[in-house]
Amino acid sequence: MKSFKTFILERRKQNPLAPQWTKSASEHIFSGGIRLPLGTKMIKRVLGKLPRMTVFHVTNRAFLDDMIKLQGKKKSISAATGFDSSVINSGINVSGGLVFELDADVLISAPRDIMSRPDKTGRRWVDLDDLLPIRGSLAGENMKLHQKIKADSAKLLLAIMKKHAGSVGINNDPDSIIVNWSKSAGLAAGSPIWVENIIQSGAPHEEMSEKEIGTLYQTIVREYIDAMEKVIRINSTSIRDAFFNHALSVKGTTLGGAPWDELVVNNTKIKSILIDKTSTMRSFNFDITNQGFVDDDEIEPRYNAWLADLDRRRIPYQVFSNHRQVAAAVMQKRNK
Amino acid sequence: MGIFDTTAIVDIIAKSIDDLGTNQANAIIEGFERAAHILADRLEKIEKEKK
Numbered sequence: 001m002k003s004f005k006t007f008i009l010e011r012r013k014q015n016p017l018a019p020q021w022t023k024s025a026s027e028h029i030f031s032g033g034i035r036l037p038l039g040t041k042m043i044k045r046v047l048g049k050l051p052r053m054t055v056f057h058v059t060n061r062a063f064l065d066d067m068i069k070l071q072g073k074k075k076s077i078s079a080a081t082g083f084d085s086s087v088i089n090s091g092i093n094v095s096g097g098l099v100f101e102l103d104a105d106v107l108i109s110a111p112r113d114i115m116s117r118p119d120k121t122g123r124r125w126v127d128l129d130d131l132l133p134i135r136g137s138l139a140g141e142n143m144k145l146h147q148k149i150k151a152d153s154a155k156l157l158l159a160i161m162k163k164h165a166g167s168v169g170i171n172n173d174p175d176s177i178i179v180n181w182s183k184s185a186g187l188a189a190g191s192p193i194w195v196e197n198i199i200q201s202g203a204p205h206e207e208m209s210e211k212e213i214g215t216l217y218q219t220i221v222r223e224y225i226d227a228m229e230k231v232i233r234i235n236s237t238s239i240r241d242a243f244f245n246h247a248l249s250v251k252g253t254t255l256g257g258a259p260w261d262e263l264v265v266n267n268t269k270i271k272s273i274l275i276d277k278t279s280t281m282r283s284f285n286f287d288i289t290n291q292g293f294v295d296d297d298e299i300e301p302r303y304n305a306w307l308a309d310l311d312r313r314r315i316p317y318q319v320f321s322n323h324r325q326v327a328a329a330v331m332q333k334r335n336k
Numbered sequence: 337m338g339i340f341d342t343t344a345i346v347d348i349i350a351k352s353i354d355d356l357g358t359n360q361a362n363a364i365i366e367g368f369e370r371a372a373h374i375l376a377d378r379l380e381k382i383e384k385e386k387k
Contacts, residue, residue: 034365147358154361157368174367186364193369208383 007215029224034128034153036228038107038116040074040266046233047240050105053080054271055263056330058091059282061306064273070316071268075122076107077122078295081250081334087259088323088330089279097280099326101333104265109247114256124264126154130134131242145238147210152234156227162222197316252335273317276326277303 030036044050058078061069069079078092079102089096107124108116114130128149232239247263255261284302287294294302310317320326 030369030376032369147361150358150365154364155344158364161364161368174363174370210379213375213378213382217372219378220372220375 006255007246017328029221031127032127034150034228034231035125036128036131036232037225038076038124038126039225039266040076040105040107042229043107043243044233046229046236047243050107051109051244052103052267053104055102055104055106055265056082056083056274056331056333057102058083058087058096059094059097059100060091061280063094064098064315067268067270071270073268074264074266076124076264077268078116079263079265080103081263082261082331083327084090084255084259085164085324085327088276092260095283096323099274099330100270100274101274101330102265103269103271104263105267106244106247107264107266108243109245109250109261111246111256111261113260113262114124116262116264128263138240145235149235152231153227156230160223160227163223166192168324180236246332251275271316273315274318274326274329275307275317276323276324277319 040050057067057077083099087096088099108114108126109130110131114126116124116126118124128146128320246261250261281299281303284298284299284306285294288293307317307319318329320329
């Protein structure tokens with residue numbers, strides 16, 4: 001049985017830099033329903049100028065340099081305008097202790113966590129089913145919009161299938177659609193679609209080569225992303241409202257019971273770091289470089305040396321004695 | 337818009353898709369997704385066989 005210390009050591013040796021939810025683009029796209037990409041260029045192209053505002057990102061001192069390097073970059077991160085105090089020290093995807101106050105461009109905003117997820121290229125995705133309820137309940141006009149976006153998406157996906165297969169019979173059965181898609185391709189050697197043969201192993205058809213499958217797969221991923229841009233463009237007024245309404249109306253409001261709201265942002269500029277002294281100092285009980293625990297009397301000097309390094313690097317910061325004070329300061333700034 | 341001229345294709349197929357119901361739209365979305373998974377799984381299998 002592992003000792004607690006061994007368990008902690010092993011946990012800390014894991015790569016802390018990979019954001020939670022990082023998956024390949026294909027897993028994001030083809031994973032239950034419609035997913036919308038949140039690429040910066042695309043969002044700007046379709047929805048126009050992005051709102052720029054003050055937001056907050058909870059993380060810990062291990063990510064200080066990453067946050068500094070991220071400034072001005074297109075890569076997006078998840079941020080908020082307020083937090084329940086427990087989030088300040090526990091963190092969201094990694095442990096907390098530091099809250100970065102940022103000026104940033106907003107790609108999407110919502111009064112609650114909408115589980116936006118980055119793929120390996122850094123592009124974030126949001127589920128249609130998570131997006132639309134942020135405008136209220138998924139009923140009435142919201143439900144109509146939800147169905148319209150699905151119908152618009154289905155048209156474009158059908159267009160992609162037709163492009164590759166020529167014609168596709170449509171009914172209410174996904175399996176039939178897959179088979180029709182492959183059948184319509186003619187099942188000739190070298191056909192770009194050979195899905196049926198893959199489903200029904202042993203079918204008397206030549207299989208697609210690895211190159212053909214790879215090319216087809218990459219093509220439909222690209223086409224899916226283009227199709228979703230088209231869907232956002234077609235519904236731009238409603239989607240702009242869904243993406244930005246929270247960001248534009250957040251001042252003077254409360255979290256309404258949510259532990260945090262969510263804003264996906266990029267092009268960040270660090271205004272200040274709000275430091276929860278208690279949890280940040282506690283993090284100095286472990287030496288990441290030497291993978292070992294630190295004696296109690298060394299913790300505070302190490303913490304003070306770290307603060308001195310922030311001073312030396314002219315990184316603005318404010319120290320608060322605990323997570324509750326940090327959360328209160330964030331809410332004050334939110335409503336300024 | 338990449339290599340895929342969605343505008344032209346949507347124009348071409350719009351008439352035939354006008355009558356699609358919600359169930360059909362859902363089936364197309366799910367069918368497309370599952371076909372893509374089949375291709376992805378096949379690619380992964382080929383990669384594993386190589387190794």
